[in-house]
Amino acid sequence: MSQTTHAGTHEHHDDHDHGPPKGIKRWLFTTNHKDIGTMYLVFALIMLFVGGAMSLVIRAELFQPGMQFVHPDFFNQMTTMHALIMVFGMIMPAFVGFANWMIPMMIGAPDMALPRLNNWSFWILPFASLLLLSTLFMPGGAPASGWTMYPPLVLQTGDAFPFLIFSVHLLGMSSILGAINIIVTIMNMRAPGMTLLKMPMFCWTWLITAYLLIAVMPVLAGGVTMLLTDQYFGTSFFQIAGGGDPVLFQHIFWFFGHPEVYIIILPAFGIISQILPTFSRKPLFGYESMVYAVAAIAFLSFIVWAHHMFTVGMPLAGQLFFMMSTMLIAIPTGVKIFNWTATMWRGSISFETPMLFSVAFLFLFTIGGFSGLMLAIVPADFQYHDSYFVVAHFHYVLVPGALFGAIAGAYYWLPKWTGHMYDETLGKVHFWLSAIFVNITFFPQHFVGLAGMPRRIPDYATQFADFNMISSIGAFGFGFSQLLFVYVIIKCVKGGQKATDQVWDNPEGLEWTVPSPAPYHTFDTAPVVK
Amino acid sequence: MSRTQGNTRRHAGLIVRLAAMAVAMFGFGYLLVPLYDIFCEITGIGGRVNDEPASLAQLSGTPVDPDRRITVEFVASVNQQAPWEFRPNVVTMEVVPGELYNTAYFARNLTERGLVGTAVPSVSPGEAARHFLKIECFCFTEQAFAASEGRDMDVMFIVDPALPAHLDRVTLSYTFIETPRAAAAGNAR
Numbered sequence: 001m002s003q004t005t006h007a008g009t010h011e012h013h014d015d016h017d018h019g020p021p022k023g024i025k026r027w028l029f030t031t032n033h034k035d036i037g038t039m040y041l042v043f044a045l046i047m048l049f050v051g052g053a054m055s056l057v058i059r060a061e062l063f064q065p066g067m068q069f070v071h072p073d074f075f076n077q078m079t080t081m082h083a084l085i086m087v088f089g090m091i092m093p094a095f096v097g098f099a100n101w102m103i104p105m106m107i108g109a110p111d112m113a114l115p116r117l118n119n120w121s122f123w124i125l126p127f128a129s130l131l132l133l134s135t136l137f138m139p140g141g142a143p144a145s146g147w148t149m150y151p152p153l154v155l156q157t158g159d160a161f162p163f164l165i166f167s168v169h170l171l172g173m174s175s176i177l178g179a180i181n182i183i184v185t186i187m188n189m190r191a192p193g194m195t196l197l198k199m200p201m202f203c204w205t206w207l208i209t210a211y212l213l214i215a216v217m218p219v220l221a222g223g224v225t226m227l228l229t230d231q232y233f234g235t236s237f238f239q240i241a242g243g244g245d246p247v248l249f250q251h252i253f254w255f256f257g258h259p260e261v262y263i264i265i266l267p268a269f270g271i272i273s274q275i276l277p278t279f280s281r282k283p284l285f286g287y288e289s290m291v292y293a294v295a296a297i298a299f300l301s302f303i304v305w306a307h308h309m310f311t312v313g314m315p316l317a318g319q320l321f322f323m324m325s326t327m328l329i330a331i332p333t334g335v336k337i338f339n340w341t342a343t344m345w346r347g348s349i350s351f352e353t354p355m356l357f358s359v360a361f362l363f364l365f366t367i368g369g370f371s372g373l374m375l376a377i378v379p380a381d382f383q384y385h386d387s388y389f390v391v392a393h394f395h396y397v398l399v400p401g402a403l404f405g406a407i408a409g410a411y412y413w414l415p416k417w418t419g420h421m422y423d424e425t426l427g428k429v430h431f432w433l434s435a436i437f438v439n440i441t442f443f444p445q446h447f448v449g450l451a452g453m454p455r456r457i458p459d460y461a462t463q464f465a466d467f468n469m470i471s472s473i474g475a476f477g478f479g480f481s482q483l484l485f486v487y488v489i490i491k492c493v494k495g496g497q498k499a500t501d502q503v504w505d506n507p508e509g510l511e512w513t514v515p516s517p518a519p520y521h522t523f524d525t526a527p528v529v530k
Numbered sequence: 531m532s533r534t535q536g537n538t539r540r541h542a543g544l545i546v547r548l549a550a551m552a553v554a555m556f557g558f559g560y561l562l563v564p565l566y567d568i569f570c571e572i573t574g575i576g577g578r579v580n581d582e583p584a585s586l587a588q589l590s591g592t593p594v595d596p597d598r599r600i601t602v603e604f605v606a607s608v609n610q611q612a613p614w615e616f617r618p619n620v621v622t623m624e625v626v627p628g629e630l631y632n633t634a635y636f637a638r639n640l641t642e643r644g645l646v647g648t649a650v651p652s653v654s655p656g657e658a659a660r661h662f663l664k665i666e667c668f669c670f671t672e673q674a675f676a677a678s679e680g681r682d683m684d685v686m687f688i689v690d691p692a693l694p695a696h697l698d699r700v701t702l703s704y705t706f707i708e709t710p711r712a713a714a715a716g717n718a719r
Contacts, residue, residue: 113541114541114545176552179548180545180548180549180552183544183548184541184544184545184548187544188540188541188544214548214551214552214555215551215555216555217552217555218552218553218555218556218558218559219555219556219558219559219562220559221556221559222556222557222558222559222560223559226559226560226563237563240650240705240707241648241650241707241708241709242648242709245566245570248562248563248566251562251566252559252562255559255562313656315656
């Protein structure tokens with residue numbers, strides 16, 4: 001990959017640059033990619049706790065069988081809002097934050113290509129999320145139909161319904177604008193010599209993710225607009241009385257929804273691909289095959305959507321097609337898993353916190369991948385469908401998958417962002433607490449799911465009691481462990497051992513050639529990449 | 531001169547193309563609606579093949595087997611909030627494929643105001659749908675009811691002899707739904 005000879009580290013001031021203004025205006029009007037990246041990341045961290053608190057309401061209610069704490073309707077609001085907040089308000093903004101911070105520094109660009117648009121894409125987010133959260137206080141309560149918003153159930157949402165639709169529109173708009181910005185940055189702003197196939201993997205995964213976003217977020221926008229017009233303007237896209245069909249919504253939703261799961265995981269793949277080589281002290285194994293694997297996964301994600309809805313009643317040929325195409329995804333994903341493993345093979349490995357989270361990612365994401373393969377088998381899926389097995393599956397790919405990827409990235413680049421080393425001991429404690437509790441939380445859910453416990457129900461049969469209690473204990477442990485993460489971050493921002501420019505042991509990439517903390521403006525003069 | 535400045539024009543082409551892609555995909559979401567209808571008509575999902583009156587000319591010409599008997603079951607359902615009484619007059623019939631049969635459903639408006647309803651048909655199993663030809667059916671048009679009015683509504687059908695040999699039972703189901711307000715208003719009732 002790339003070798004850097006000259007680093008554009010010295011700040012090149014002209015009459016335009018006076019450093020950041022002070023106070024709130026800095027954050028409101030900033031067009032600086034580092035400021036905006038920071039805002040995305042802080043916002044995502046806050047939303048992690050908002051969505052996490054909702055999941056703890058769910059786990060508290062499920063701690064014992066019977067109705068304990070909340071009304072069933074509120075329970076349904078919690079499952080719905082937890083998912084919407086975590087997907088649109090937490091994990092997607094977190095990775096956009098990483099993209100903002102790191103992509104310009106990784107490709108040797110002075111900033112994102114469209115800085116003002118960048119400001120706007122961020123500032124849509126808090127308002128859209130507040131709009132969504134405000135539904136909790138509306139007559140009829142928050143949306144309670146599941147984050148998939150299937151009609152006709154979703155049409156029974158109270159006053160919250162149009163707010164749900166508009167907040168999805170806004171969140172989608174924010175993502176599309178962010179995606180356009182990332183693509184233009186990567187395509188047009190690379191430093192001389194930084195060819196596409198010399199880019200760090202993180203840039204590659206984000207480039208492909210951004211294309212996925214542009215391709216599918218508008219489809220979701222169209223689908224929820226149809227819901228809106230069905231409810232208020234007498235159209236019949238999903239109303240059988242007018243010749244529509246509710247199953248059509250499921251097709252539209254999952255045409256968006258399946259690429260969406262790769263939108264969530266691909267940037268995490270990218271982060272892991274940066275971290276594993278650094279701490280194995282070897283270059284990434286099979287760089288080009290990694291790029292092609294990501295592209296293949298992205299392509300396949302468009303032709304597998306109906307595996308989310310095997311039970312709606314589709315022709316056998318359709319079931320076979322979607323089963324086979326889904327299993328096909330295991331091939332490029334397997335390429336990635338094996339390449340990561342080969343990267344570590346005979347490496348001089350050290351286990352700093354980012355590496356620990358990355359290795360856990362590799363191991364636990366693979367478990368989630370395998371349960372996904374089980375779900376792809378049509379006859380088996382009829383039993384697993386809508387059970388806790390599905391919940392266990394997607395939480396394994398989302399929490400120790402995507403979220404661990406984000407946490408690993410945060411530890412990896414924190415010294416570059418703040419100029420201080422984080423507290424390694426506390427980081428390791430945070431890792432072990434997270435890794436243990438995440439398994440206590442989600443592993444038992446495989447068992448209750450296989451035994452027939454349905455998802456999204458506030459009560460359950462007594463034979464599921466023990467595993468649910470274990471799962472709830474794990475959830476509370478995992479939730480409170482994340483407070484340690486916040487403490488480590490705050491401590492690192494406030495001070496600590498000075499980080500060197502390289503931070504780690506000879507890591508690869510342009511971001512390690514600039515000082516720590518990274519100056520407000522980097523690469524005003526383009527670096528030369530051989 | 532900062533490297534960021536004066537670049538917007540350089541980016542314009544790509545931005546326009548990406549924005550056009552987003553707009554096109556929004557349109558594609560809507561394109562999925564007719565695509566889905568076509569797909570359902572080809573495969574017979576949801577018994578959608580007979581939304582229009584069939585004619586005897588559509589019979590496949592498969593030789594009639596006078597000894598073959600098919601049990602046709604009639605099912606009626608209403609949305610739980612819908613103010614209708616709705617039931618088939620006959621629950622099952624033994625029919626010979628290729629012959630024309632008549633039956634009727636009964637519906638009554640349970641409210642004190644006029645109502646317009648639509649019956650949505652469905653044939654199961656799905657592979658039977660395209661062989662179940664409705665020559666005349668109350669489901670082809672909207673049905674207007676005066677306050678408390680009740681009446682019989684006719685169905686005239688033929689089971690095509692081309693019905694797959696392993697089927698001996700076909701279910702015709704109607705869901706009777708109050709026509710959405712806007713659609714009813716559009717018909718100036």
